[in-house]
Amino acid sequence: MNNFVLLRTLLLSTLMGLSGCQQASEQSKHSRSVSNTVSFDWFRYQGSDELFSQALPQNSFQNPILSGFYPDPSITRKGNDYYMVNSSFAYAPGVPISHSRDLVNWRLIGHVLSQPSQLNMQNLQVSQGIYAPTLRYHEGVFYMITTLVAGGGNFIVTASDPAGPWSDPIWLPEIGGIDPDIFFDDDGKAYIAHNDAPQGEPLYQGHRAIWLWEFDLATLKVVPDSGRVIVNGGADISQQPIWVEGPHIYKINGWYYLSCAEGGTGPQHSQVVFRSKDLQQPFEPYAGNPILTQRDLPVERANPITSTGHADFIQTPEGEWWAVFLGTRPYQGNKYNTGRETFLLPVSWENEWPHILPQGEPVPYIVAKPLISKDLEPLTEVDIQTGNFVWQDDFDKRRLNPHWNLLRSLDSEWLSINDGRLNLQVSQHQLDQQNKVSFVGRRQQHMTFDASTSVVLPQNEQLSGGMVAFQNEKFYYYFALQKQGTHYHLFVQQVNNGQSTIVAETSLPLNIGSALTLQVRGEKGLLSFYYQTENKTSELLLKDADATILSTEVAGGFVGTMLGLYVQNAIK
Incomplete structure (x- = not known):
């Protein structure tokens, strides 16, 4: 028995001392x-940016909500708690995951990919690796789906606790391209949408498509031969739009909405939206697209926010809709060292179409906070700071x-x-x-x-x-x-x-x-x-x-x- 207790103590000590690269080596x-x-x-x-030195008005927040290199945000909600992930590329651990109670103040609670069995990025360039994750919560389970570029392709992991542990990757060899999204319909079915090459030969440089596949939640496998193109090229293929990507599907008031990034991740970046009454029917592009862009504003404007897009929507318990999206803060032309950051804006609705920002209007640095219940306890610690x-x-x-x-x-x-x-x-x-x-x-x-x-x-x-x-x-x-x-x-x-x-x-x-x-x-x-x-x-x-x-x-x-x-x- 003493030997058993000793062995158990040694085993527990070993396990407590290991946590991927989050755990520094012991003495x-x-x-x-x-x-x-x-x-x-x-x-x-x-940090001492002059723009951030001014005092915030009461009940307002500062954009970006995650400053620095936090691109491709994806957000989900469980009750009153919000969780968000970002791309990590070749940095380890992979996919930072953050927690908030008010959409404004965030705490880094860990990383989704924190174990060697989940992540192999040997010999990759810094801008290869993990691209554009999607995070969703459904019936007690958190799902994160993403792409390991040049390292294996698309995969999905699951967890009951967003802080981990997360499962080992379940690879999806049927799914090509990048930027996979997972959508849970109210009839019990699930689907994966993603960016990939169009059917046949591309018509022009940057011609891409959005594909949709049925996904079996019981086996966590793609339903064979279920893939089809739901968007070819973008909002208007006659204009030769480029790099349609980052799809997210939502079902709201009987409509299926498909929101995508378009125009590449530079200054032409934008967000466009489509809708359909039936996933088996064609998606109609919104005549008012794009619903978010900064490409039509003067380049030399003061304190610009540019390259906006790659948005994800979330509804609060109070019924408001908000969008997280990436943007950049260049200091000279299109030069920025801080990477692509995470911003937050409210979503309004007009004729059952979502709007993030009117065309020609700059992304504001200071915005009124979301409505939050007075009875909700705030986070005790916030450690992803802006300002x-x-x-x-x-x-x-x-x-x-x-x-x-x-x-x-x-x-x-x-x-x-x-x-x-x-x-x-x-x-x-x-x-x-x-x-x-x-x-x-x-x-x-x-x-x-x-x-x-x-x-x-x-x-x-x-x-x-x-x-x-x-x-x-x-x-x-x-x-x-x-x-x-x-x-x-x-x-x-x-x-x-x-x-x-x-x-x-x-x-x-x-x-x-x-x-x-x-x-x-x-x-x-x-x-x-x-x-x-x-x-x-x-x-x-x-x-x-x-x-x-x-x-x-x-x-x-x-x-x-x-x-x-x-x-x-x-x-x-």
Whole structure:
């Protein structure tokens, strides 16, 4: 019996110490050689956008509701609780899931794909991976359906608790394309709609279609040979619309509504809607399409919100309809480093058609809050913030804060938290390679920001460590130090379209103390790099470096800039 109790205790201890990449390695893992590790005492992020500095009027909220890289929102409701997911691409864990009671204030409760059995993104580019999830709640079960681009295709997972655990993927080989949606009809049947190539040869570049399949909830399998095209090209194929995608189906007052994104994810992005009385009958496009776009507004307007679309609708218990959708906040033309963000607007109805925003009207930054019952208890903690705020991690918890992201892999054997320090063990791979790297990053959520960390001085001359502003494998800045004989080499490495250049450097004596503070300040398209030795004033190393290379327009792809900590082999 004693042996059984001992075995059970050891098993429980092991299980409690594991939670995918959300769980930092335990104290025993600190036995690895510290010579291959760089440690960090804390990390601090502060956003200071001028637009967010004004006080909000009473009973109003600030757009975006999720600032920074939170694209492709999908939302569902269980009673008075709202849950929302976003695309995560090649970042791990996959598919952040957030909780709210009022549609405005959100808390990150975890990630849907947090176990190695759920997610394999080895060798993927940053903008491959998980695209456009749909989240739905139906009869006690949460369903999340999405696409693993270049890694397996479309799949669905389920959970009874949105915070997890979620099931392993159920792959849907019959479903091609991207952006799958799951719809539950009131007759007990379920359907999957998705983007894919049209039947036959495409008529033009960007010609796509929306397909519909019946889905068997008992077996969680697609009904064979049930697929058919329900939208060809978009709202008006005579105008050659491009990239119809992101479908969502709703049944409201006897009508089936199909809402889709159209025009691509850039400035021509829009939301269009169709309806039918019967899923077996053709869908009629709305004559007033698009129901949301910013493409007809002046490019040089002040504080623009652009590229709006990819909306999902939700009805509140009070009967109001609202839409979450993605948009961007460029600082120059179409340049933005913060990625595609999540916005919220009310949905109105006219002649039984939904409207999000009249054409020619800009998305407002300040909006009246949804009606919420006075008896409803608010969330006790809100941690996905918009507006201006300060976020700091002192690495005083056993688990890595869920706002940190890894790249491609849920394996975190190279990471540990001990005695208030984050320790990153050097990897044989580097950020310019499509592999597992020693990197943790959090979202840049402001045009004007200040990010800083305290890095413990490394003793091994074969490695370097510091901060990184990372957009993708070919575009990033690395601000770090490494020991070189009788001094420390502090440098800024710029990787611009794959070309690496040391754009600033200095030499520091070995006796500068035990740690060095590194600081990166961002101001729209500029980055400045500062350092501070113990008990000394801040020193400028590089002022106004070109940060436009971290914009989506220059770097390409679908993600936003990540700010974080990184360790690699020494730069010679």
